[in-house]
Amino acid sequence: MEIKYGISATFNSAKDIYVAAGKIREEGYQNWECYTPIPVHGLDAQMGVGRSKVPCFTLLGGVTGFFTGMLLVWFMNAFDYPLIVGGKPYFSPIYPFPVFYELTILFAAFGTLFGMFFLNRLPQHNHAVFEHPKFGKTGDDKFMVVIEIEDSKFDDQATPAFLKDLGGKSVTVIRESID
Amino acid sequence: MATLSNTDSTEDRPAILDKVNPAPWNEPPLVLNNRSFNWVTEKICGIVEGKTPTWWWWCFITAMIIASFTGMGLIYLVSTGVGVWGNNNPVNWGWAIVNFVFWIGIGHAGTLISAILCLLKQKWRTSINRGSEAMTVFAVMCAGIFPLFHVGRVWFAWWLFPLPNANAIWPNFRSPLEWDVFAVSTYFTVSILFWYMGMIPDLAVLRDRAKETWRKYFYGFLAMGWRNANNHWRNFEMAYLLLAGLSTPLVLSVHTIVSFDFAVANLPGWHTTIFPPYFVAGAIFSGFGMVLTLLLPLRAVFGLHDLITQTHIDNMCKITLATGSMVGYAYSMEFFIAWYGANSYEGFAFINRAFGNYWWSYWIMVSCNVICPQLFWFKKIRENTPLVWVISIFVNVGMWFERFVIANTTLSRDFLPSSWGYYSPTVVDIFTFFGTFGFFSILFLLFLRFLPLMPLAEVKSVMPQADPHGGKHS
Numbered sequence: 001m002e003i004k005y006g007i008s009a010t011f012n013s014a015k016d017i018y019v020a021a022g023k024i025r026e027e028g029y030q031n032w033e034c035y036t037p038i039p040v041h042g043l044d045a046q047m048g049v050g051r052s053k054v055p056c057f058t059l060l061g062g063v064t065g066f067f068t069g070m071l072l073v074w075f076m077n078a079f080d081y082p083l084i085v086g087g088k089p090y091f092s093p094i095y096p097f098p099v100f101y102e103l104t105i106l107f108a109a110f111g112t113l114f115g116m117f118f119l120n121r122l123p124q125h126n127h128a129v130f131e132h133p134k135f136g137k138t139g140d141d142k143f144m145v146v147i148e149i150e151d152s153k154f155d156d157q158a159t160p161a162f163l164k165d166l167g168g169k170s171v172t173v174i175r176e177s178i179d
Numbered sequence: 180m181a182t183l184s185n186t187d188s189t190e191d192r193p194a195i196l197d198k199v200n201p202a203p204w205n206e207p208p209l210v211l212n213n214r215s216f217n218w219v220t221e222k223i224c225g226i227v228e229g230k231t232p233t234w235w236w237w238c239f240i241t242a243m244i245i246a247s248f249t250g251m252g253l254i255y256l257v258s259t260g261v262g263v264w265g266n267n268n269p270v271n272w273g274w275a276i277v278n279f280v281f282w283i284g285i286g287h288a289g290t291l292i293s294a295i296l297c298l299l300k301q302k303w304r305t306s307i308n309r310g311s312e313a314m315t316v317f318a319v320m321c322a323g324i325f326p327l328f329h330v331g332r333v334w335f336a337w338w339l340f341p342l343p344n345a346n347a348i349w350p351n352f353r354s355p356l357e358w359d360v361f362a363v364s365t366y367f368t369v370s371i372l373f374w375y376m377g378m379i380p381d382l383a384v385l386r387d388r389a390k391e392t393w394r395k396y397f398y399g400f401l402a403m404g405w406r407n408a409n410n411h412w413r414n415f416e417m418a419y420l421l422l423a424g425l426s427t428p429l430v431l432s433v434h435t436i437v438s439f440d441f442a443v444a445n446l447p448g449w450h451t452t453i454f455p456p457y458f459v460a461g462a463i464f465s466g467f468g469m470v471l472t473l474l475l476p477l478r479a480v481f482g483l484h485d486l487i488t489q490t491h492i493d494n495m496c497k498i499t500l501a502t503g504s505m506v507g508y509a510y511s512m513e514f515f516i517a518w519y520g521a522n523s524y525e526g527f528a529f530i531n532r533a534f535g536n537y538w539w540s541y542w543i544m545v546s547c548n549v550i551c552p553q554l555f556w557f558k559k560i561r562e563n564t565p566l567v568w569v570i571s572i573f574v575n576v577g578m579w580f581e582r583f584v585i586a587n588t589t590l591s592r593d594f595l596p597s598s599w600g601y602y603s604p605t606v607v608d609i610f611t612f613f614g615t616f617g618f619f620s621i622l623f624l625l626f627l628r629f630l631p632l633m634p635l636a637e638v639k640s641v642m643p644q645a646d647p648h649g650g651k652h653s
Contacts, residue, residue, distance in 0.1 A: 052417035076352070108421075109372050116376070138407045
């Protein structure tokens with residue numbers, strides 16, 4: 001069975017979608033998304049979305065990495081098998097600092113990548129917008145807006161007309177199949 | 180001063196300001212010939228999607244043959260013993276450490292281009308960063324071979340990592356060599372993460388264009404379901420910036436820690452505080468040499484002149500010139516400090532470097548690293564692409580010799596003349612090192628064939644069409 005997912009409209013330039021996005025937000029739509037071949041500068045503000053939360057994951061990873069490094073060195077060189085080397089202390093925050101430093105960066109990098117995946121809900125190999133016959137062009141040179149049927153303001157007649165008014169080309173209904 | 184109290188602002192200003200017209204700053208376009216987004220997509224994807232060119236096969240076969248030398252060298256080494264290398268007392272490091280530092284250094288330019296130039300908002304990096312990052316990853320793989328086999332019994336190399344073993348002992352974290360294990364493995368991992376993450380949107384483009392089933396699965400799997408949504412881009416851009424911010428201190432720390440391998444030892448010629456910055460500058464210098472060596476032929480073969488423009492080559496040449504001059508400054512400063520420090524061993528180490536048993540390697544190093552890049556002061560030379568390529572080869576050679584000079588002149592002539600020796604590589608050393616160029620080339624050729632050579636979205640982002648204000652800032 002197929003159900004309607006939303007209505008799409010295509011724009012030809014970054015400028016067009018930038019202007020259109022501002023108008024869609026002003027109109028009061030909530031569940032909609034822009035699909036663009038490049039990250040369009042300033043589109044976040046036009047769509048009314050805030051700053052990305054990825055840095056929280058980076059910080060979390062970095063702090064974890066730093067203390068993992070400390071724990072590692074303390075456990076291995078001072079607790080589990082204390083061994084005198086070169087008259088240096090069993091544990092110190094100074095001499096193994098490169099180890100803490102590297103692990104901070106390593107864990108922060110993993111935090112960043114997986115944080116990005118988590119916030120973007122990836123991997124997600126199937127999505128309704130992939131059903132759009134020209135979806136591939138959004139990776140090339142087309143800019144697409146999709147207003148979802150979920151949106152409280154969505155209307156079968158008014159929404160497509162609104163998108164056409166904004167200058168959207170080839171306004172199309174996207175359907176997804178469900179079992 | 181009646182004019183000052185006048186509310187009419189035009190009269191307040193000194194008259195001269197009205198006549199000052201800021202000189203137009205003609206920023207050279209980064210993509211020539213007014214290309215469209217679609218042209219960029221077709222060009223870059225075409226490299227991957229087109230038929231495998233004949234030259235690719237010839238290069239691949241040659242690379243396989245060259246790589247087999249590393250295979251032969253290592254099989255002979257493992258089956259016979261580490262004594263088949265030329266290392267012996269007093270030169271216990273020989274080519275292994277030289278090659279390790281050489282390859283690691285090459286990787287650094289990739290991270291510089293992808294991370295540091297990103298933080299500095301150098302837009303010209305966009306068309307060269309993917310290839311350079313690939314170079315980083317593959318160079319670190321080549322580098323890893325040498326310390327791995329230099330440990331002697333390679334099947335125990337995993338003891339370097341903090342893993343429980345049957346002897347119940349742990350790595351010694353007081354040793355710079357152990358720091359190196361962490362630095363290099365972190366560098367390798369983060370470089371791959373950065374490289375891969377930057378590639379996800381391009382893999383999605385390849386996925387959406389794919390005709391063959393294997394391509395749909397291959398790129399589909401790697402693209403993770405990326406769908407060019409603004410929300411995706413928002414998190415992606417932030418993550419990209421953060422990874423750039425993390426890679427910058429990382430790349431500086433990696434070669435710093437590599438230099439600690441030398442600088443922490445109490446040996447004349449090694450025990451100097453100048454080593455970390457000097458090694459980092461040298462690494463970036465050698466890396467840019469390699470980037471030029473790789474990208475100039477690719478530009479010619481794939482016809483990428485509109486994407487890798489003369490501006491890009493100019494900038495790379497200028498960075499090579501700058502870092503080459505820094506390296507030259509470090510060479511002379513080492514001599515100054517050896518004299519000024521009034522330590523007779525240190526003084527001897529440096530006289531010996533320039534005029535002693537390895538004098539020839541020192542002068543190869545100086546001519547390739549200090550004199551050669553000075554040619555880049557001249558615009559005529561920067562515009563002569565074949566000559567730039569030749570100079571980039573000299574840079575690679577010179578930087579290999581730099582590590583050879585540092586490692587060998589010091590070890591072969593230390594405190595006691597009774598322990599002096601002369602190191603020469605054996606044929607196994609030469610085979611193993613020679614083969615790594617083949618190994619590197621195999622990986623790079625596979626990269627060219629299967630992965631996007633340039634980040635599509637980033638290249639498009641520096642084109643005029645990407646501006647949402649249509650060229651006018653409102």
